[in-house]
Amino acid sequence: xxxxxxxxxxxxxxxxxxxxxxxxxxxxxxxxxxxxxxxxxxxxxxxxxxxxxxxxxxxxxxxxxxxxxxxxxxxxxxxxxxxxxxxxxxxxxxxxxxxxxxxxxxxxxxxxxxxxxxxxxxxxxx
Numbered sequence: 001x002x003x004x005x006x007x008x009x010x011x012x013x014x015x016x017x018x019x020x021x022x023x024x025x026x027x028x029x030x031x032x033x034x035x036x037x038x039x040x041x042x043x044x045x046x047x048x049x050x051x052x053x054x055x056x057x058x059x060x061x062x063x064x065x066x067x068x069x070x071x072x073x074x075x076x077x078x079x080x081x082x083x084x085x086x087x088x089x090x091x092x093x094x095x096x097x098x099x100x101x102x103x104x105x106x107x108x109x110x111x112x113x114x115x116x117x118x119x120x121x122x123x124x125x126x
Contacts, residue, residue: 012056012102012109013040019100019111025050034083037076041100042084048094051081053117056102065101066114074118081120095120 017027025043032039041052053073055065062068069077077097085091099117103110 008058008104009056012100013054015102015109015111016052016054016100017041019113020052023113032080032084034080034087036079036083039077039080039084045096048096049085049090050096050098051077051084052098052100053077054100054102056104058104060103065103066099066112066117069099069117078120 013030017030020041020043021027023045025045027041027043028049029042030040032042039051040054041050043050043052053069055068057063057065057068074097081095081097085093085095096116097118097120099114101112101114103112
């Protein structure tokens with residue numbers, strides 16, 4: 001992965017956090033690591049705990065950013081979210097999965113927040 005790619009990804013994540021805060025989300029963690037992987041952003045929107053995947057693209061040539069959140073990626077995020085909920089004794093709380101799409105729009109960034117982008121993969125229990 002090139003340094004420019006890493007920098008653009010970090011810019012996308014920082015911009016996504018700014019958008020989430022502007023939408024009233026309370027940011028609980030960024031780049032939250034579990035033994036199973038990572039969640040880009042963990043936040044709270046009212047009484048709902050949100051697990052947010054941030055996807056950034058320079059162009060739509062390979063598809064829209066949110067289209068990169070494959071079923072496999074959704075399963076991975078689900079596992080990490082369940083780990084977080086269990087570790088913080090929040091298994092009885094509401095949770096959802098959001099995606100922030102970040103697209104380079106000719107020098108500026110176009111951000112889209114997709115609430116409830118996918119459902120919990122229920123094949124995992126802890």
